[in-house]
Structure formats: structure tokens, C-alpha cells
Amino acid sequence: MNENQPQTELTDDEIRHVAHLARLAITVSEVSKAKKDLTAIFTHISRSSAVDTDGVQPLDHPTELLNHLREDTCSDSLSQQQVLANAPVIKDVYFAVPKVLGEST
């Protein structure tokens, strides 16, 4: 993987790319505002690059506990009605979505 060095100045294209990855529709004026804000944040974040982290193991989680699993026993789960209750659009007993598969060619 091509690992880039930290940079602080983001381009319009990078903002649009990140918004695409994050599934956020973004307008032209929002691109410009996001560029300004994120550039200021990355300028601050870049302070971290002064810390010597050579040879340090990353720490994902403060507890460093191993997974502990509960007993594999049957218990009640939510009803279909409860699961669908907060859905903005349902059809019969399904979540409704736009067409996923394309027309056959």
C-alpha cells in the first residue's frame, strides 16, 4: 500500500472523494467549507508527527482484555414487528429499498 506522509492541505477532489466514501451527498459550497475546516483540523493534528513512535506497538483499546463470550443459550429476541417499527418505509414485512439489481442486457 502506498502510505503517504501526513498532509494538511486537502484538495476539492479529496473532499469529494471522502464524502463519497462516507456516503454523504455534498454541495459545491459545502466542499469549500469542509476543505477549510478539515485543513485547519489537520494542521492541528499534524503536531502528533513530532512524537517519536518508532518501535511502539499500536494500542487499539484501553482494556487489552481478550474477548469474553456469554453462554451460548437461547433467549428472547426482538419480534419482527419491533424490528420494523422504526423503519421509515416498509413493504409488507420487509424494509423497502430502491431497486438494487439492474435490468438484464
Added chain:
Amino acid sequence: MSTTQHIKKNDIYNAFHEIWETEEPSDGVLHGLCIAIKDNIVTKKGTTTCGSKMLKGYNSPFNATVVDRLENAGAVLVGKTNCDEFAMGSSTEHCAWGPVKNPWDTNRVPGGSSGGSAVAVAANLCDAALGSDTGGSIRQPAALCGVVGYKPTYGNVSRYGLVAFASSLDQIGTFTHSVEDAAKITQCISGYDELDSTSYPETHPDLCENLKNPIKHLRIGVPSQYIGSNNETAVNDAIQDAIDTYKKLGASIVELELPLTDVGISTYYVLAPAEASSNLARYDGIRYGHRTDELCSDLFELYSKSRAEGFGDEVKRRIMLGTYVLSSGYYEAYYNNALKIRRLICEEYKTAFESCDVILGPTTPTVAFPLGSTADPVSMYLNDVYTANTNIAGICGISIPCGFSEEHGSRLPIGLHLQCAWHEDAKLLRIAQMFESATTFHTERPGVIA
């Protein structure tokens, strides 16, 4: 007047998003105690919106573990308190239901993100409130509102039913008028929960048993990085007075160096948004939450438009920030590097706790600032400069009232921040109790409500 009527009449601060009709409590150690719940902790009763249009009207089919435990202990749950959207903010101005106001000066912010919970207690609307703390979101508003705000050690209180922001940093905790109430309530809500895979599986210490026994030969660490020109004068003065109070109680002061304090915020603003961008990917406009009314030709358009309409600016900013630092080509330089600094911050704390029992400093560099005064994100983030590392390491911390500032034309509270090592929560609360027993700051009220 009933509790419900009392809150409805007196909540001129927008502290509550929902005020509930109360029910007859069960018997228990918290019998009759009126407690408010931050709006990012799910309750079967009412809605849970996280201060976001995305979850407007969301009705949880289950209770968070802490909610069940409070009810089982006899608490009266009075409603849901406003917060920054998805707990992202330090002022409770980023709330879809309007900003929350500080009862000490209604032109000023209460801090955030648990601003509504802090105000509910500070303004005497209820006895206590639950909040969540990811980088200071309990302790900072507690400091700015003059109440006790306690963030337990990570894993001590179940996160089951806390709407996830940054899972390795989030922790539920309390707002109270006294350290004793914090101990009593936390004793009821803490303990292993098999529904939270990061719940601490070992025996949890009793927080109440020795609470009022002072600690002998107490060693208080004061980092040079916590005192100085970053802070307002009144804040530095109040902290010096607190140090003098502890000295009179027999404590010795240990001078400390925590050089990574300075990079805490920059590390936090890589880790927390990275986790948030992943956690908030669940809001897809399909299973629950806001869905665009526009006709969408495919799933991508439905996701993108629903999310753009449902989320506010600060949440979108952090999702984009987190997406960027996790994206191909930048993961190593930003995210993985922040995880390495996280280990160094933990080691820095471990070394510090070899020479002292507790680390003392201000909770925030300033007192409450005016509503609308902090337009740029970085200035807002720096409010958490003294609190973020507590979460990065997962240790426990508490903010207790330690003075007032008259510098800004109104009387504004100052918070004393105490941090102890992992699972030394009982010791932390005892040390806080020593200060509270020797002072009267925690008894002062904004004076608006009798």
C-alpha cells in the same frame, strides 16, 4: 408540585428534550431519587434522538443496561436531556433541538456534549443525571455548570444501550450535587454486563464503603503542563487554592511532567472520528432513522441523501475526518500513528501513578464561554485539552466544583479535575470527597430557582 411540573415550569435552559410523567418507584437504595437520562442512552419510554434529526422520533425497543439498573434500584426517571448531536461537541450548541443555556449565565454555554444533563442538575431540576464521556463530555460541562461529573474507568459501567460514538473511548457516568451521590448511583449502575463485550469482568470495587475515610499520606501529582498561560487567571488561582486545601489536609505534592498532554487532542481527533465514521455508518435511511423524501434511483443515492439531510455539520465533519484518516494511503500516517501515541499516553500515566495517587489540575482552561463565540472547530476541540487523555488511556476522572470566576461580569464555576489509575475509582472518589468535605463550592446554586 410534582417533579414533572417542576421541570416543565423551570426548564428555561432547554436542558430537557423530553419530560416524562413519573412512575411509582420500586424499593431500593436510590428510592425516589429523580434522575435524568442523556438523550444518547436508549429508553423504551419516550424517544432517543441523540440530539439529531437523524433519529427524530426513534423509539428504542429495549432499555440500556444502566436504565434497567437505575429503575431496579428505585430511581425515578424524569426524562431525556439534550446533548450535542451524537455527543460530538463541547458546548451543546450542536443539538438539533436548539442550544442549551448555562444557568449561571444564560448567555453562555453549559459545555458539552452532556450539557442538558449538567444543567438539569445545576439548575436543581432533578437530583442527578446520566451522561456519557468520550473526551470530556461529562467532566467539562460539570465544570462549567458547577456540579460533580464523574467518568468511571472504561469498562466499569456497561455501554449496552449507549448509542455508539467512539466505542473504545465512550463511558457512561454521572452528574450529581455531591461526590456521595456519584458513588451511590455509580455503585448501582456499574458491574459486569454480559451484553457489553468490553465490560470489566472482574469484581468491581465498593465505591461507598470507605468513601468518607480520608486517605492518609496522600500523594497528589500536579503536572507542569496543567498549570500556566493556557488557563484563565481565575482557573489557575482556583487550582492553586485547591492544592493548598489538600496540603492542609496532609497531602504531599509531587511535581509531574506529562509532556504528551499537548498531543492528546490531536490524537483524540484521529481516534474518535475514525471510530465514529465506522459506528455512524449504520444510519442508512433504511432500517431506522431519517430517510430522504427525494426519489432515489439506487441505494447509493438513498444513503448519501438521507445521511446528508439527517446529520448536522459537526457530525458530517467528523465522519469525513474519520473516513479520511482510515482511507487507503493515510491509515498508517494518521490512524495507526495515533494508536501508537495512545500506548505512549498510557505508559506516561503508568509512570506518573508510580509516584502519586492522583493527578490534579483544572478540568478546563476557561470558564463557560458565550453562546456562538466559538465558530472554528479547533478552538472548540481545545476545551478538552485536559480531559481527552483520560479517555484515550481509559482511566477514571472526576470534576468537582472548586471555585468561581468573576472575570467575565457574571459568577461562573470552575472545575477541579482529578484522575486516578485504572480501576482505582474508589480511591478517586475518596480523594474527591476529602476536598468536598473541606469546602462549600458544591453547595452553591445559580440562584434562579429556589
